[in-house]
Structures are given as structure tokens and as C-alpha cells.
Amino acid sequence: MIDIMAILLIFFGLFFFLSGSIGLLRLPDVFSRLHALAKADNIGLAFVTLGVIMLEPNILNDIKVVIIWLLVMAASAISSHLIARRALREHRGDD
Amino acid sequence: MIEILWFIFDIMLVLLLLALAWTTCSTQDVMRAVTLFIAMGLLLAVIWARLKAPDLALAEAVIGAGISGALLLSAIKDYPSNLMVSHRSPVMRGMINIFTIALTILMSWAVWHGIEMSDGKRLSEQVASQLSISGVSNPVTAVLLNFRAYDTLLELAVVLTAVLTVLILNEKRADHKVISPLLQGMTRWLVPLLVITSGYLLWVGAHAPGGAFQAGAMLAAAMILLQLAYPSIHQGFNLYLLRLLLVIGILIFVLVGLWMMLLNDDFLAYSPAWAGSLILIIETAATLSIATALTLAYLGGRPTGWENGLKKSASHKDSHTDNGRVK
Incomplete structure (x- = not known):
């Protein structure tokens, strides 16, 4: 039962990754692409993390997975901010 | 069932790696080449992990993808923003292609030969037999x-x-x-x-x-x-x-x-x-x-x-x- 739930959660997470990637490929400019990628990937990673925690009985490994999730979230937020700011500067410079 | 899924996964990894390597080399835009190279390093780390070589996976992730990526990105700052790979003559490009393909065949042969020629005295066994006196495990x-x-x-x-x-x-x-x-x-x-x-x-x-x-x-x-x-x-x-x-x-x-x-x-x-x-x-x-x-x-x-x-x-x-x- 727990296995099935975990697999469902991981697939649900992968669905967000997929939509994020489609957004990255299909959306017209930097800002909307960032929007699609950063948000969809973060929520996707959250579901995958939940699923992995359900599958892994060792609590130490679970803690490591959660730490990885938090680090990726922080890194993705900051790098999105940096890319967006750079893009905004170039955008203003062009005007 | 699980084995088949892993097999498909491995094949996809290898094909993706080859495709990334090819686009990294063939793209005309240096910035794009560097980005693709970083992605290739990360993929290579996953492949090393799949080959059960975690030491190499770690090294590739930290050095190959991380530090090399930072070094390359900071290096291309020295060039004008619209830098393109210099346009080589078709002859030169053909020679590079032939050399690369020859090198690939030679290395594939070397790897294959190494596996074929194993006579039971593989290096890993020698290492394992001396490990106890090396000071580390x-x-x-x-x-x-x-x-x-x-x-x-x-x-x-x-x-x-x-x-x-x-x-x-x-x-x-x-x-x-x-x-x-x-x-x-x-x-x-x-x-x-x-x-x-x-x-x-x-x-x-x-x-x-x-x-x-x-x-x-x-x-x-x-x-x-x-x-x-x-x-x-x-x-x-x-x-x-x-x-x-x-x-x-x-x-x-x-x-x-x-x-x-x-x-x-x-x-x-x-x-x-x-x-x-x-x-x-x-x-x-x-x-x-x-x-x-x-x-x-x-x-x-x-x-x-x-x-x-x-x-x-x-x-x-x-x-x-x-x-x-x-x-």
C-alpha cells in the first residue's frame, strides 16, 4: 500500500518536471520560462522527495534526502533570481 | 521486469551522453558549448554512479561539472559576447573528424582488448590482496x-x-x-x-x-x-x-x-x-x-x-x- 502511494507520488512529481520542461521549451521569453521551470521543478521535487522518503525505511537516509531537497530549493530560488535580474537589466538596456 | 527498465534507462543515458557530446563539439556558439559541457558532466556523473564507481561519480560531479563549469564560464567572460567558434576550413574540419573517429575506434578497441585479455590476474585482485597493508580500506x-x-x-x-x-x-x-x-x-x-x-x-x-x-x-x-x-x-x-x-x-x-x-x-x-x-x-x-x-x-x-x-x-x-x- 505504502509502495503504491510512494510510486504515485513520484509519478505525480515527475508530471510537474515534465510540464516544467515543456514550459521551458515552449514559452516565449526568459521570465515566463523561469516561472515555469523554477516553480514546477520545486513542487515536482517535493513530491519525488515525499515518495522516496516513503520507500526508504532508514531515517538517516530520509534526513539526507530532505536536506538535499532544501538545498536544491534554495539554490533554484537564488539562481532563478539571479537569471531574472540579469535578464531584467538586459531588457531595460535594450529599451 | 526491473532489469529491463534499468537496461532501457542505461541505454537512454548513453544515447543522451553521445548526443550531448556531439552537440557540445558541433555547436558554433561558445556559451552554448560550455552550458552543454556542464550538462554532459552531470550526466557523466550519473553514468559513473550507474557503473558502481561512486568515487568517479563524485569527482566528475564536483570537478567535471562544477569547477570546470565555473572555470569555463569565467574564461568566456574574457571574450566578446557574440563570440563564435572560429570558422575552420572544410578540409581542416574533415581532418578533425577523421582523427576523432580514429581515436574513438582505437580507444574502444583498447577497452575491448583489455576485457578480452584478462587472464585472471586483474589489477583489482592485486589491490584487494594488498589492501590490508595499505593503511586505508x-x-x-x-x-x-x-x-x-x-x-x-x-x-x-x-x-x-x-x-x-x-x-x-x-x-x-x-x-x-x-x-x-x-x-x-x-x-x-x-x-x-x-x-x-x-x-x-x-x-x-x-x-x-x-x-x-x-x-x-x-x-x-x-x-x-x-x-x-x-x-x-x-x-x-x-x-x-x-x-x-x-x-x-x-x-x-x-x-x-x-x-x-x-x-x-x-x-x-x-x-x-x-x-x-x-x-x-x-x-x-x-x-x-x-x-x-x-x-x-x-x-x-x-x-x-x-x-x-x-x-x-x-x-x-x-x-x-x-x-x-x-x-
Whole structure:
């Protein structure tokens, strides 16, 4: 039962990754692409993390997975901010 | 069922790697090539992990994708923004293609030959039989720092030579002026974590995947992050200490080697009883040197005030102006 739930959660997470990637490929400019990628990937990673925690009985490994999730979230937020700011500067410079 | 899924996954990894390698080489845009190269490094790390070589996976992720990516990205800043790969003549391009394909065939043959020719005395078995006297229980570290310590010493020398060349050729790159408080905030959280992880990798190398190169690259990553968040931080470097750190890896390595030569008649022939501690001492020094070397390579040249001898680099603003003066 727990296995099935975990697999469902991981697939649900992968669905967000997929939509994020489609957004990255299909959306017209930097800002909307960032929007699609950063948000969809973060929520996707959250579901995958939940699923992995359900599958892994060792609590130490679970803690490591959660730490990885938090680090990726922080890194993705900051790098999105940096890319967006750079893009905004170039955008203003062009005007 | 599971085996088939893994097989499909592996095939996809390999095809993706080949496709990425091909686009990295064939693209005309340098920025795109660098980005693809970083992605290829990450994919390669996954492949090493799949091949059950976690040491290589770690090294590839930290050095291949992380540090090389940072070095390449900072290097292309030196070029105009619309830089394209130079347009080679069709003849030249054809020759490069033929050479590359020939090299690929030769290496595939070498690998295949190596597997075919195995006569039961594979190197891994020799390593396993001698592991108990190497001082460590991780076979990779045993090879790198005991059985083939010579190679590792020379690798450190290669890194040092490369960085000395960088230092001779260039002044440090101009600081970028844009400062992001958000990045600074994250750096304050992340750098201590990176330092701890680096120390852990160094320590754990004795019995599990890890070691000096991974730890050093991790430490360099922390320095690069600091440099990105606080562009003027290099002005606080103690340049005397920096020079010492740059060479301490090779210095300790050679000193240990000579000391062991006095005792055991052979350069770097450790006494088994001390081997573990000696390896840890060498690895600690090597970690510091590798981190310093990679950080200096990222800066792209001599930090401000490098020529002013052994004086501590002061953080005064006009130190840029005495830079060119010969002392």
C-alpha cells in the first residue's frame, strides 16, 4: 500500500518536471520560462522527495534526502533570481 | 521486469551522453558549448554512479561539472559576447573528424582488448590482496595514495604547473560589480556547509568514496561562491599564506616520500604501521593545495598585490595602482 502511494507520488512529481520542461521549451521569453521551470521543478521535487522518503525505511537516509531537497530549493530560488535580474537589466538596456 | 527498465534507462543515458557530446563539439556558439559541457558532466556523473564507481561519480560531479563549469564560464567572460567558434576550413574540419573517429575506434578497441585479455590476474585482485597493508580500506584511496602515490604526486605537480602558468600570464579578472543580497545571504548559509562537507569527504576517503581531489574541489567551490557573492573578498587574502597553501600539498608529499626513503630505501614506500596517518597528512595538505589552485585558476590570474612581495595584502583601495610596478 505504502509502495503504491510512494510510486504515485513520484509519478505525480515527475508530471510537474515534465510540464516544467515543456514550459521551458515552449514559452516565449526568459521570465515566463523561469516561472515555469523554477516553480514546477520545486513542487515536482517535493513530491519525488515525499515518495522516496516513503520507500526508504532508514531515517538517516530520509534526513539526507530532505536536506538535499532544501538545498536544491534554495539554490533554484537564488539562481532563478539571479537569471531574472540579469535578464531584467538586459531588457531595460535594450529599451 | 526491473532489469529491463534499468537496461532501457542505461541505454537512454548513453544515447543522451553521445548526443550531448556531439552537440557540445558541433555547436558554433561558445556559451552554448560550455552550458552543454556542464550538462554532459552531470550526466557523466550519473553514468559513473550507474557503473558502481561512486568515487568517479563524485569527482566528475564536483570537478567535471562544477569547477570546470565555473572555470569555463569565467574564461568566456574574457571574450566578446557574440563570440563564435572560429570558422575552420572544410578540409581542416574533415581532418578533425577523421582523427576523432580514429581515436574513438582505437580507444574502444583498447577497452575491448583489455576485457578480452584478462587472464585472471586483474589489477583489482592485486589491490584487494594488498589492501590490508595499505593503511586505508577504500581501494581507490589505497591505489591513489599508496600503491600509485607517484602518479598522484605528479598529478598535483600538473595542477600546480597549470596554475603557475595562469599566474604568470594574467592579472586577475575584473570584479563584476553587481551585488545580490540574496546571493550573499545564501552564501553565508552554504559556505559553512561546503567546508564541513569538504572535511567529511577528506576524512571518509580512507574507507569510503571521497578523498583529496573531491574535498579540494568542494573547498574551491566554497571560495568561488564567496568570490561571486562578495566580489572584493580576495583583497583580504593573505598572499604569503596563499603561496604556502598553493605548494603545501607537493611539499608535504615530497617530504613524506623522502622521509620514507630514509627508512625503507624507496621513495614513498610507506611503513605499513604508519601508512594510514601518512596518507591522511598528505591528503589534508593536498586538499588545501588543490582548493587554492582551483580558486586562483577561477580568479584567472594574480590577485591584487601579488607582485608586492611577501607583504600582507592590505585592503586599501588604491592597491590596484601599484600593481604594475616592479619591485
